[in-house]
Structure formats: C-alpha cells, structure tokens
Amino acid sequence: MSKIPFRVSPMLATLVEEPFSRKGWVFEEKYDGVRILAYKEGSKVTLLSRNGIDRTSRYGAIAAELATLDADALLLDGEVIVFDFHHVSRFQLLQQGKGKAQYAVFDCLFKNGKDLRREPLASRRRVLEQAINSSAGAVRPAARLAGDGIAAFERATKRGLEGVVGKDPSAGYVEGRSRSWLKVKANQREEFIIGGFTAPGGSRRYFGALLLGAYHRDQLQYVGKVGTGFNDEILGSLHRRMKELKLAKSPFAYGVNEKFATFVSPQLVAEIAFTERTKDGKLRHPVYLGLRDDKPAREVVQ
Numbered sequence: 001m002s003k004i005p006f007r008v009s010p011m012l013a014t015l016v017e018e019p020f021s022r023k024g025w026v027f028e029e030k031y032d033g034v035r036i037l038a039y040k041e042g043s044k045v046t047l048l049s050r051n052g053i054d055r056t057s058r059y060g061a062i063a064a065e066l067a068t069l070d071a072d073a074l075l076l077d078g079e080v081i082v083f084d085f086h087h088v089s090r091f092q093l094l095q096q097g098k099g100k101a102q103y104a105v106f107d108c109l110f111k112n113g114k115d116l117r118r119e120p121l122a123s124r125r126r127v128l129e130q131a132i133n134s135s136a137g138a139v140r141p142a143a144r145l146a147g148d149g150i151a152a153f154e155r156a157t158k159r160g161l162e163g164v165v166g167k168d169p170s171a172g173y174v175e176g177r178s179r180s181w182l183k184v185k186a187n188q189r190e191e192f193i194i195g196g197f198t199a200p201g202g203s204r205r206y207f208g209a210l211l212l213g214a215y216h217r218d219q220l221q222y223v224g225k226v227g228t229g230f231n232d233e234i235l236g237s238l239h240r241r242m243k244e245l246k247l248a249k250s251p252f253a254y255g256v257n258e259k260f261a262t263f264v265s266p267q268l269v270a271e272i273a274f275t276e277r278t279k280d281g282k283l284r285h286p287v288y289l290g291l292r293d294d295k296p297a298r299e300v301v302q
Contacts, residue, residue, distance in 0.1 A: 002042035021149030033081035106142035229288030
C-alpha cells in the first residue's frame, strides 16, 4: 500500500513572451527555487530534483515534516524556496542556506494506491490541499494569484515576483514540456552555461568575470560575461570547480574576445538576473545569482 509503483520526470511549463488570460485557467506564483518531487512511502520520504538527484538530506526538515502527513503513500510536485522579508522567494537565499527552506506544493500525482496523473489538475489540487492540511508550516500549497491572467501578472510585477504560471485546470499531468502550463516572466532571469572566466583585476581574487553561453542548434553561443553578484567565498568555490574543467580551447562557437580568458568544459549552469538583451543577444547588467545543479547544461538553449 505504501509503495509508489513509478517514478516520474516533472511536467514543465512552456515559456511565453507576453502575459495572457484564458477562460477557466488558474494562475499561480512562479517561484524562484529548486523543483522537487517528494515521494512519501510509509514513513520514508525521498526528495528528488528534476534531474533525479536525491536531495533528501539537503532539505531534511522538509522531509521530516512530509513524513508526518497522514497519507500512507504520496507523490507531490513542488518547489523548495526561501522567502525574503517581503515574502518573495529568492534563489540566492536558498543556495546560500539563509532563511527557512519551505516546500511550495502545486501538484499531487499519487495518493494511497491511486495514480492521479490522468485526473484533471482541479481534482489533483483538492487532493494535495487535503493531504498537507495538517502540515506544521514548512510545507504549503503553492500560492494562487488573481483568476485573470493579466491581473495576476500585474500583481506579480508589483510584488517583484519571478513571474506567473498559467495552468489549464482540466489537463492531466504529463512528463516533459507542455502547453497546458504556460509561464511568463515578470523579471528577467535565466540559466546560462559557464564556458570560461577572465583573469581577476584590482583586489579581486580567483577570477574577474564568468563567460556565459546557451546552446543554439548544438552550438554554444556566447551571450556575454557577468562580474557582479559574487563574494569572496563564492569566488573561491566557483574557481575550484572551474579549475577541474579547464579546456585548451574555447567551447563557444564564436564571439569571445577576451585576451586572457580561461575556458572550461560547458557543464556548470548559473542562474543570472539581467535587465534586457542587446540587439546582438548579449545580456545587459547581468548579476550572478547562483549555480543550478538541478538542470543539465544541454537543456540550456537560446
């Protein structure tokens, strides 16, 4: 009874450029955290990232709280987050271990012997709310915004949220990218691949800036460099990881004009905030937010 007979890859929202509204759709807060699938099988809880890495020990307090839920078997989908003082989720705080990690749950795929993946989202949402009703506080339902998508986007923008996810409440749960879930970003932040770094200048140690890229037609395209958002600890930690990935030549297809650059194998994924892109695709005013170990580099595309 307590065994969940399958493992899943998460359902992913499709990015759209403009805010929208659709009759009957629901709109949820887009969190700035780490996607986690939670498997509760009896008293055992396993937390897996979107690429299957076991994060149970990293988020032990959340796992412990999930273990106390009444359901014998439960599969939840959500995001591990840390809120700032304005109750806005911040990936930097989560990565740096600052603040209380919480689990914002937006889906339930299995409960007590019943596979819910073909059930409509509206039904799955009711099940998850009932399942975590007794939670002590670190596990919560994902926040719903205004029923109108445009109003939800305006609210997200005013609050400084990452964005909005619109969902078709009649749709089942499917693995991979789907247009039944559509996301629109209120603030510009994306994942990029680290392909190298520049030499440090002045009093800075380890490196000056990271060289960033994303794949387009199997070629790593250079999108610019980021030199802000680091402290000494982050600089040292990143430099140690990059030293192990050094390459003799650039992994970028073209466009890097850095005389004293050191190139690395394109394996590390960084989350970057920026104001906009230039006409030639470069990032304006980029800021480093942290490494993403829950997303394979090959999924970072233009």
